[in-house]
Amino acid sequence: MTTSTADSSPSSPIASAPAARATPAARATPPATPAVRHSWIDNLQGQLFGVVMIAFGMSMLHSLGLIIGQIAGVAFLVTYATGISFGMAFTLINLPFYLLAALRMGAAFTWRTLAAVTAVSVLTNVAGNYISYSHLDPAVGAVLAGLCVGIGLIGLFRHQASCGGMSILATYVQERTGFKAGWLLMGFDLALFATAALFLPMDRVFYSLVGAITMNLFVAWNHRYEWYIAR
Numbered sequence: 001m002t003t004s005t006a007d008s009s010p011s012s013p014i015a016s017a018p019a020a021r022a023t024p025a026a027r028a029t030p031p032a033t034p035a036v037r038h039s040w041i042d043n044l045q046g047q048l049f050g051v052v053m054i055a056f057g058m059s060m061l062h063s064l065g066l067i068i069g070q071i072a073g074v075a076f077l078v079t080y081a082t083g084i085s086f087g088m089a090f091t092l093i094n095l096p097f098y099l100l101a102a103l104r105m106g107a108a109f110t111w112r113t114l115a116a117v118t119a120v121s122v123l124t125n126v127a128g129n130y131i132s133y134s135h136l137d138p139a140v141g142a143v144l145a146g147l148c149v150g151i152g153l154i155g156l157f158r159h160q161a162s163c164g165g166m167s168i169l170a171t172y173v174q175e176r177t178g179f180k181a182g183w184l185l186m187g188f189d190l191a192l193f194a195t196a197a198l199f200l201p202m203d204r205v206f207y208s209l210v211g212a213i214t215m216n217l218f219v220a221w222n223h224r225y226e227w228y229i230a231r
Helices: 002-008 013-021 040-064 070-082 086-105 107-129 138-158 166-177 181-196 202-222
Strands: none
Touching (some): 040 070, 040 138, 040 202, 070 086, 070 181, 086 166, 138 202
């Protein structure tokens, strides 16, 4: 029949296509990427880096009278309103979030986060004894602080820790749903800055918002598991 003749002809594209797909090169698949795990020293140095960068960014913000997003922003508002130290406010506000971390993220994550929050609190409080900002433009300081805090958060996230508060919730949501941690933090920050506008001068709110947007965009664009193979 006409149909069978066309199918069996060497010049037929229908007949030649399966042969092309059957070549060894076409069947070859790339080797599987071996699993990579962080050692304890990998995690320690990553967490120390994250803590130092976050505290450095916080010290810049504090010197300018600005705030940042997330629970740290709430702690800054409490500090400016009551006069208590940032470290104390940051530590106390984070306490309820440790329960979520323990229930959802595990004991190891919780202990690492507790250590990170404590270290950031202490370092931010004592930073003024070692670093002085005789001149720091608010716009430049806000952007630099946002970048420092953003890279610090990524350092903690990649080494199975966080800086407490909303970052615990954001990390959990991203791992379970794929929804970007940075975008969730952005929503919280919008509500935070709307509240801050009731208590702070508008120029300080504006520069604080610049820093928070810088931080959140940096985290949203760079905290991606498909770009990072170690766990």
